[in-house]
Amino acid sequence: MNTWSRSELKGNARQVLSRTYGKMIVISLLLTALQMLPSRFTVQFKVPYQYLGLSEFTFNMRDIFLHREVDWNRLIGAILLFIFIMSLISALFQSVLSIFLTAPLEVSIKRFLLFNRSSDQADLKELSYAFRYSYLNIVKVLFFKLLYTFLWGLLLWVPGIIKSYEYRMIPYLLAENPNLSKDEAFAISKRMMDGQKWEAFVLDCSFIGFQILSLFTAGLLAIFYVTPYKILTDTELYVALKGKEMDQGINQGMNQGMNQV
Secondary structure, rough: OOOOHHHHHHHHHHHHHOOOHHHHHHHHHHHHHHHHHHHHHHHHOOHHHHHHOHHHHHHHHHHHHOOOOOOHHHHHHHHHHHHHHHHHHHHHHHHHHHHHHHHHHHHHHHHHHHHHHHOOOOOOHHHHHHHOOOOHHHHHHHHHHHHHHHHHHHOEEEEEHHHHHHHHHHHHHHHHHOOOHHHHHHHHHHHHHHHOHHHHHHHHHOOOHHHHHHOOOOOOOHHHHHHHHHHHHHHHHHHHHHHHHOOOOOOOOOEEEEEEE
16 A cells, blocks of 8 residues: 555645755756766767778768769678767667666756655765765666666666666665665665656656647757756655655664765
8 A cells, every 4th residue: 555645646746846946956957967968978979980881981982972883782791880889889888878878867866855745954075975975876876777777678668667666766765775785775776666657657648748848849848847846756755765664673774874064
């Protein structure tokens, strides 16, 4: 049986948003920038054209414009090689960026959100938290979170989605205790989400209408309302599930990291 309701979580989130709106816009802008960062770096990443088969591509394109005979096999091969290598570079770069920057920053944001829900004095310096405390452990745990989610996703989309919900609380757990081992973080998150994954999915779906409206405002509604509202609601979900786990006595020591200075 759930110890929470969607209306309650959203109501709490709106209250926090109303009294800390300025700080939440900063967080929203940061998240938006993080989403755009990989594509910006990929576009600006320079690779010598000879390694991408572009010499073949340029040569054949010149023949097309000059109405000469074209070696279509070489042209298609060069295009496919270019697409493959650029996709590989993009995927590799985004993975490295996510593991070493985006994921730890996500933990720092979760920590700020946890402080922010209970105090108007939450400091934005918490955004550097994961880089100051147990950074390598946080990176390791989140690397396995991304890896396991990816591997489950290879089986079909559904197992990957289910596992992503099972691992959903790991960043919050690390935000409160960055020294949690991989096994501890995965085990606690699994226990917290046991019997909650469908309800959490429905909670996510309840924001679809807002997200569609955001498309008609060029993303402005997302930045200035939807994203802050959504992540604050997610934080309320974590707090509700954490309370349930603490009542069951399986969450000892989870708050140790919150006392670090």
